[in-house]
Amino acid sequence: MKTVTLTIPSITCGHCVHTITTELMSITGVKKVTGDEKTQQVVVEFDSPATIEIIRDVLTEINYEPTNV
Numbered sequence: 001m002k003t004v005t006l007t008i009p010s011i012t013c014g015h016c017v018h019t020i021t022t023e024l025m026s027i028t029g030v031k032k033v034t035g036d037e038k039t040q041q042v043v044v045e046f047d048s049p050a051t052i053e054i055i056r057d058v059l060t061e062i063n064y065e066p067t068n069v
């Protein structure tokens, strides 16, 4: 299991966190997503076949691009 903490400046409210959580949980291999709109950080636990590149691409497609990966 890998864990990555993403910084996503376009998070503005809890709805954003909900959207991000739903999208990331639909990726095969993503096990757990925890987000906080105040810190604008999302913690993702994942295993193969999920990769950080896939996670980043999905977030970028929905305009929640992480700035630290």
Ligand SMILES: [Cu+2]
Pocket (backbone or CB within 6 Å): 011, 012, 013, 014, 015, 016, 017
């Ligand atoms: Cu929002």
